[in-house]
Amino acid sequence: MPDLQAATSRLGGQLSRLGQRSAAEPVILELDLTEGVRMVPANSPVPTLPLSQKPKLPDLLLGLERGRTDDRVAGLIAKIGPGRMKLGVVEELRHAVLRFGAAGKHTVAWSESMGEFDQGTLLYYLASAFSEIHLQPSGDLGLIGVTMQAPFAREAMDRIGVRIDAGSRHEYKTAANTFTENGYTKAHRESDEQVVDSLTGLIAGGIAESRGLTTDQVRQVMDRAPLLASEALEAGLVDRLSYRDEVYDALRTKFGDDCRLRYVTHYARSREFRLPSSLPFRRGDGVALIHLHGTIRLGRGSPGRTVGSATTTDALRAAIADPHVKAIVLRVESPGGSYAASDAIWREVARAKRCGKPVIGSLGSVAASGGYFVVMGADAIVAQAGSLTASIGVFGGKPVLSELLERVGVRVDGVSVGGRHSRMFSKTLPFSEDEVERLNAWLDRVYTDFVDRAAQGRQMDPERMRELARGRVWTGADARERGLVDTVGDLHTAVGMARSRAGLPGDAPVVRYPKNGLSTLLRPPRSSDDRLAATRSAWAGVGDPLSRITSSLGLPSSGPLIHPFSLEIR
Incomplete structure (x- = not known):
């Protein structure tokens, strides 16, 4: 028994010294954006399954904020x-990295190529948030700026015998232009x-x-x-032309060979690095976060x-x-x-x-x-x-x-x-004169x-709002200048603004709604007012394939308040 006690004591001492040594070793967080970033909506019932190699944006933001x-x-x-990322994702990561660096942390970005004779504007825009940038000697920098392209298929529609009967409010609501015009209208351009x-x-x-x-130098x-x-x-x-091994060697020279590398996602989830203020199951007054990701529809x-x-x-309820x-x-x-679906959500916001x-x-984007x-x-x-927002307008119609x-x-x-x-x-008859009147009354x-x-x-x-509306899209910066x-x-x-307005402390918890998990499958909701009613949607089907195709083409299968936007910068 004494031998066992002595062995236990020695083991405890070794573990204690190991913990002290680990705590003393600096941690360097790693962010691998090779495949881009995956956005996981809050109502996904399986947010933790390794469906791809893409890190999840919520985990990245949590890890960077905690670090x-x-x-x-x-x-x-x-x-x-x-990997490609939307501008909204890049903006979120960029701000998180800038806050991380402002706390006195060293930040390094490296890339094999930011656009290999290809578009790399967004990649470099993100990299510029880091205090040090390394590029492989054989790499390229495709900082070529921003472009928008709009397809116009009026001639193709005429050739195959498809007519589009549609109306819009007003000239900047250009969703139907893809099928009704041969090129840019003045307002569209x-x-x-x-x-x-x-x-x-x-x-x-x-x-x-x-x-x-x-700014002029960058534009040049x-x-x-x-x-x-x-x-x-x-x-x-x-700052330097370096291969990966050279980048990491420089990092170890700066922080020591015993520095520990941890992916940001691992750090965000690991109990090893969890701070007292972020222990699991922490319960208290906080903020509900609800994601709306995708085309808005009824049901x-x-x-x-x-x-x-x-x-x-x-x-929301x-x-x-x-x-x-x-x-x-x-x-x-x-x-x-959908207008009716958007209105239903608007009503619950007003009720809250x-x-x-x-x-x-x-x-977001x-x-x-x-x-x-x-x-x-x-x-x-x-x-x-860089958010694309407003587009206060409506369109509706059908293909004939x-x-x-x-x-055929x-x-x-x-x-x-x-x-x-x-x-x-x-879809086989054009609108009659009476039906055009009904369409216009509805629009x-x-x-x-x-x-x-x-x-x-x-x-x-209201007059000022009518000037800004007419279906026109504004960026977030322009919308701010105009009061939108x-x-x-x-x-x-x-989140910080929500905490402040509610009188909550700066570290008040954020809880995603609807809440999902295995427990939500074990008890069905008792009524539509039951909080578990929100979880039923987590296992909803993927939707009608034809509806998704037509909505992506700009046709109003998903409703009149839609803005199909084809803007891609990488």
Whole structure:
């Protein structure tokens, strides 16, 4: 027995010394963006399954925020590219990295190539947030700027015998132009040029500030790009030309050979690095975070694809009923969709406010048309500078396929009894004059309601709102100047604002709604007011494939408040 006690004592001492030694070793967080970043909507029932090698944005943001205040963490090293990321994701990561560096942490970005004779603007925009940038000697820097392209298929529609009967409110609501025009209209071109100019200014300004250059210098480099690695070094856009082993050797020289490398995602989840303020199952008053990711539709949504009105309103009611929830943040990543579905969500937002719970809207890459509708009545709206938002307008219509069907030998006939407009939505008949009148009355009603409620929510003169509306898209920065949003910031900004308005401390917990887990499958909800009602949508189907195809083409299968936006910068 004494021998066992002695052995146990020695083992305990060794473990204690090992723990002390581990605690003394500096931790360097690693961020691998080889495959880009995966956005996991809050209502996903399986958020932890390793479905891909892409790290999840919530884990990255949590790890970087935790590491910022952890004395054990000395720095961050990130591999940039070649995976594609949306501008909204890049903005979130960029702000998180800047906050991390501002806490006195060393940050290093390295890349084999930021665009191998290809577009690399967004990759470099993210890299510029780091204090040190390394590029492989054989790499390129594709900082070529921002472009937008719009396809116009009117001639193709004519050739195959498809006619588009559609209307819109107003000239900047250009969703149907893809099928009704042969090129840019004056309003369409004006709108897209404004967006591109605003985004270029955002990216050039951010790079200039981070690299100690002027905005004009960055724009001049854009005109010369794509750049060879040596040209990027000469222009002051990278600090060194290095291979991976050289980057990591330099890091170990700076922090010692015993420094520990940990992926940010591992650090965020690991009990080894969990701080007392972030222990699991910490319960107290906090903020509910509800994600709206995808096209807005009636009914139940499909995680990452569609936002269901029933899904979202259930989640809002659950948050309203939870006495521990003192404020709500709606994170919107949506081009819009159904007017009625958007209105249902808007109503629950208004109800949350009446119940004394501040609601803050947080806009991602795109929060336009119906995506703006759902948050325009919030207590405050936080947009990223590059968010594509507003698009206060409406369109509706249908494709007429009769000529196409006749060309392939298909004739469609039918009978109707009763209503004169019973075949109004048939895809084989054009609208009659009476039906065009009904369409226009409907478009006018939706547009007027949208504008009036936007003016009310933003406390703006209705005439001024009508000037800003007309279906026009604005970037977050431009929307802030025009009073359509309150401030420019990221999700961190929105959560901080929610805590402040609710009188919560700065470390009050954030809880995602709806809550999902195995336990939610074991007990069905007792009623639509039961908080578990919000979890039913987690296992919803992927939706109608035809509906997804038509909505991606800009046809109103998902609703009139939709803005199909084709903007890609990498």
